[in-house]
Amino acid sequence: GQSLEQPSEVTAVEGAIVQINCTYQTSGFYGLSWYQQHDGGAPTFLSYNALDGLEETGRFSSFLSRSDSYGYLLLQELQMKDSASYFCAVSQVDSSYKLIFGSGTRLLVRP
Amino acid sequence: GAVVSQHPSWVICKSGTSVKIECRSLDFQATTMFWYRQFPKQSLMLMATSNEGSKATYEQGVEKDKFLINHASLTLSTLTVTSAHPEDSSFYICSASRQAGETQYFGPGTRLLVL
Numbered sequence: 001g002q003s004l005e006q007p008s009e010v011t012a013v014e015g016a017i018v019q020i021n022c023t024y025q026t027s028g029f030y031g032l033s034w035y036q037q038h039d040g041g042a043p044t045f046l047s048y049n050a051l052d053g054l055e056e057t058g059r060f061s062s063f064l065s066r067s068d069s070y071g072y073l074l075l076q077e078l079q080m081k082d083s084a085s086y087f088c089a090v091s092q093v094d095s096s097y098k099l100i101f102g103s104g105t106r107l108l109v110r111p
Numbered sequence: 112g113a114v115v116s117q118h119p120s121w122v123i124c125k126s127g128t129s130v131k132i133e134c135r136s137l138d139f140q141a142t143t144m145f146w147y148r149q150f151p152k153q154s155l156m157l158m159a160t161s162n163e164g165s166k167a168t169y170e171q172g173v174e175k176d177k178f179l180i181n182h183a184s185l186t187l188s189t190l191t192v193t194s195a196h197p198e199d200s201s202f203y204i205c206s207a208s209r210q211a212g213e214t215q216y217f218g219p220g221t222r223l224l225v226l
Binding site: 033035042044048 | 143145153154155156157160204206208211212213214215216217218219220
């Protein structure tokens with residue numbers, strides 16, 4: 001089977017840096033994605049890693065270590081609007097490359 | 112861009128009726144579309160994978176006769192919840208990707224309430 005673990009909640013202060021970790025166990029790993037979801041909304045794509053290393057997109061960066069089955073999302077210069085749920089998701093090598101989502105990390109940014 | 116729309120955004124129906132939800136990729140052709148269900152404060156659970164022109168592949172535990180999926184074109188997939196019951200009330204979200212293995216773009220979701 002497959003499983004993903006990420007912290008359930010993280011609290012940080014506006015302007016700070018926060019790291020959300022994700023560990024996974026899956027067969028046929030293809031890549032690790034990160035999605036943001038605000039309450040009542042749909043997930044929006046943030047970042048994707050297929051190879052080891054760091055991917056940077058503005059204030060958000062994502063890291064992957066395939067050998068450790070581990071990745072993280074790094075959010076810098078936190079803003080109040082970053083308060084949301086963040087999901088890591090693995091895509092598997094099969095005919096559809098479907099995504100399996102983690103349970104999500106609820107980030108609360110305080111003033 | 113990569114825009115995915117869903118219709119309707121909200122639906123309330125009586126128990127026993129059927130509800131159809133549409134998912135459209137507006138500015139790209141999607142060879143693969145996915146349907147998810149999300150209960151409050153929970154993660155997204157993949158229900159099925161829909162490939163244009165072929166039968167959908169359902170995840171374990173998802174009743175294919177209850178959740179009918181049709182992917183008739185490269186821009187449209189539909190999910191029909193048949194004989195809906197209150198326990199089917201949920202947030203249904205579709206996603207689409209241009210090619211298998213590429214980024215999935217999500218629709219805004221459809222909230223279903225079965226009375």
